[in-house]
Amino acid sequence: MPVISDRLPSQAAPADPSRDQRLLGRALARPSLPALVALAVVTVVFGLQAPALATTGGLASVLDTAALLGIGGVAVGLLLIAGQFDLSVGVLAIASPLLTALLVQQAGWAIWPALLASLAAALVVGLVNGFLVVNTGLPSFLVTLATFLVLQGSRRRERWP
Numbered sequence: 001m002p003v004i005s006d007r008l009p010s011q012a013a014p015a016d017p018s019r020d021q022r023l024l025g026r027a028l029a030r031p032s033l034p035a036l037v038a039l040a041v042v043t044v045v046f047g048l049q050a051p052a053l054a055t056t057g058g059l060a061s062v063l064d065t066a067a068l069l070g071i072g073g074v075a076v077g078l079l080l081i082a083g084q085f086d087l088s089v090g091v092l093a094i095a096s097p098l099l100t101a102l103l104v105q106q107a108g109w110a111i112w113p114a115l116l117a118s119l120a121a122a123l124v125v126g127l128v129n130g131f132l133v134v135n136t137g138l139p140s141f142l143v144t145l146a147t148f149l150v151l152q153g154s155r156r157r158e159r160w161p
Contacts, residue, residue, distance in 0.1 A: 084140040088129060088147040095151050096122045
């Protein structure tokens, strides 16, 4: 007669992964690793294609352009992290310089007051968007889409008879 036991058969304990394997596992679990690898690859490829980019002047030129995109990207990234979505950023990126140009060219303003006025206008649009999202409970996507369409204006001009 066979003997029945309540105990499970013993298995060998799993081997502890080595320190290198743990370090590699933690590195691969990080979401920023692909971005860092892509940055290294792009830097090497473009550095070989255009060695002038590796100079101080070339790096300053790249960073000067990247700063403009990075400032807007940080703001949009923070909104996305918060679970919101802002469509009016693109139209404000065009409307603010357009307002500055119109104030300087058409209204005869000096450059600094025109820049401050366009910054104030962009801040007002942002405050209106924030006020509407917080106080009405509407999704930020809809509020900023409406702001986008309002700031874009009508493309169709109707002729009066």
